[in-house]
Amino acid sequence: MRYKSYILTLFYASATLILVFSIVRYPQIAFESSLRGLQIWWDVVFPATLPFMILSELMLGFGVVHFMGILLEPLMRPLFNVPGTGGFVLAMGFSSGYPVGPKLAARLREQQLVSRSEGERLLCFTSTSDPIFIFGAVAVGFFHDAALGISIAIANFAGAIIIGILLRYHDRKGESTPPAREHTSPLIFRALQAMHRARIKDNRPLGKLMGDAVLSSFQTLIIMGGFIIIFSVVIKFVTLGLISEILAYPAALLLALFHLSTEMSQSLIVGFFEVTQSMQYISELTTEVNMQTKIAIAAALVAWGGISVHAQVASIISSTDLRYQPYFIWKALHALASGVLCYLIWTPLQPFTSHLYQSLPAFAKHVPGGGLDYALEAIQHMSQYAIITAFVLGLFALIPLILQKVYTRP
Template sequence: MAKTVTLAILSILLVVAIILQPDAAFQASLQGLTVWWNIVFPGLLPFLVLFEMITAFGLAHAIGAILQPLMKRLFKLPGESALAIVLGWMGGYPTGAEAVASLRKRNLVTKQQGQRLLALTHMPNPLFMLVVIGAGFLHKPIAGSIIAAAVWLSALWLILLTTLWSRNETGQSPAADKPGGSLLGRAADALRLGREQDGRSFGKALGDAVSASFQKLMMIGGFMIFAAVLAKLSEPLFDPLLRDFGLGFITQAFFESHLGAYAAAIWDAPGTGTLVNAAAIAAVLAWSGLSGILQAGYAISGTDLKLLPFVLLRTVHAAHAALFMLLLWKPATSLLRIVLEPGPGAMPATAPADSFVPNSAVGVKTADLPSLWPYSITGSLLIAVIGITLALMLLPYRRAGKSH
């Protein structure tokens, strides 16, 4: 009852705020829509469709069988979780959460494994970090690479720590692979079993994948626009206090990571510079914003996975990502100065913030957002080619299994 009343009061306050500030709410919703259309839609659609197709044709089961030993030893997770990690890291949030929810619903991971896997797969889109932030926001592609490395390495470090604390887990999923036979033989059996369990034709599976992916993208767009409006309407409450401490970007960062990353890129408080801005961006991306957290919460609805432990891990990951950025910056830039010749992609060890971003910018502009379609399609096609190659390699083993 108390929760319902609280949500009702907050909803009424939001409606009142929109009525009092219609122009601000409209501009914020347009900004959220711009980010969704230029970044999230092209960055996620191919990977969401691909995940549905890989699952429908049993490739997820085959990959799980092949990677079962590695995932058990390293993360105490079943082999099927490897595909969720790959798709989450390549597609961005909430692709990883969708994959983890699918594994949990099929009872391929335990609840404890699912919680850890959810934290590991909830990653920002690599194209956003490498292309949009590096080339678009900072105008330094190499800076985007270092930020991505800080986010990824801190995630691996954090999940390894949580794995060490999970000593009581055996690493065995509820639907563990049957022992015996060669590795490729078990993968072929898993491929056949997964295909038989699904049973849809190629056309039916493709149509369902496209339809489900578009519905998920509409949901993601709604969350992003909602978070962008909340961030804008909250500025009069929080910005004066935050600006006194030189932390004006935090309001945007708390609600929406893409807008928060842009705000962190143009952050020009006294004492900030390239390194400080990059560390702030890494923390914002690791946090993922209220929008990203709500997207993950929506994805895991219908499972027994909890959102609160996930939020706590997002907070810890944000702190670790900023720390890793500070630790990686000097060795990475020193190495890159040796490897790369001076040019438009070179990154100096230190530079003032206004040397690489326009401080006059007040919002994300379409001109600041490079098209992600070529990169996203190329990445998804690469995964598809690897999957098809794997399926062809397993064909002889499937025939051998049938002959017995």
């Protein structure tokens, strides 16, 4: 164990020294790549994510999370083995993209609304990409066909649901929050009562609550920006130097194992670190790699999120007792499940994708360009997705109650 600690120390120190030497040796390349990372953060990530983070903090203070917790308890507990408050994290995570889901899971853990085991389950399956990124950036921006985003989106979200169901067995011996007590009053009335009690318990004035929400959101986004910039530099040096050739060999062996073209090894290397740039590599592959394989690999990398997102998640949960190791393992499984699902549904969906695209005006038809226009468009679309997701979860939550009444009726 002691030698393992020394090896880790040597590895971290060596990697940092190599990166510093590379930046000093090639300052122009480092500057251009860091500037590109800053542009991605400022033009796209910052305006798209900030409103949702602020609103999420406000909804926690106003008791909306407690309202959804009571309302979605009949669905979330038997399906995912998490309390109903996890429905709020699921809706926001699916609509807003990573790392909003992990951020909210960490906040629920800080407020003792979930146990550590339940928080880790939420952490692992609510960290997904958002529809705007899948359709706007990946499908339209890199592959120039919005219909391709349908396969990626279905695989990404269906894979997350499957992982969430499997996660109900994660750390089963760990603590669980007690289920809601049986009541004779209507479900909606109990949910409203829980929301009111939570707001009274918080007891922060509106100005204080909004200030705390803005401050917390800015701190998280600044951390995200730092990771995006540094990983933009790391990826540039990795793809240019000897490290790329070293990593390409095991990647090529993995691809050969699945009878896939070794030409995609560079895409896997870049995608391991960061998603957006890997999509460009995949879209530029030669015609030797068919579109079905390209989209399946793209779906897997989108589900994985990249080490850049993993580092952001590790930073977000560092103030809690949630562990990063389960997140790493289950995100790898999510990537595998999404890639396989996308490959399997590709052929059956082909007759319908072009028709479906004609009826999807909400999806972006251009590459996100950043700035105020993108922020307003992102807020509009992601708000719709969050409301739709919460509404669907609410409908499913009513099914167990209806069945219970039917079968217990004398």
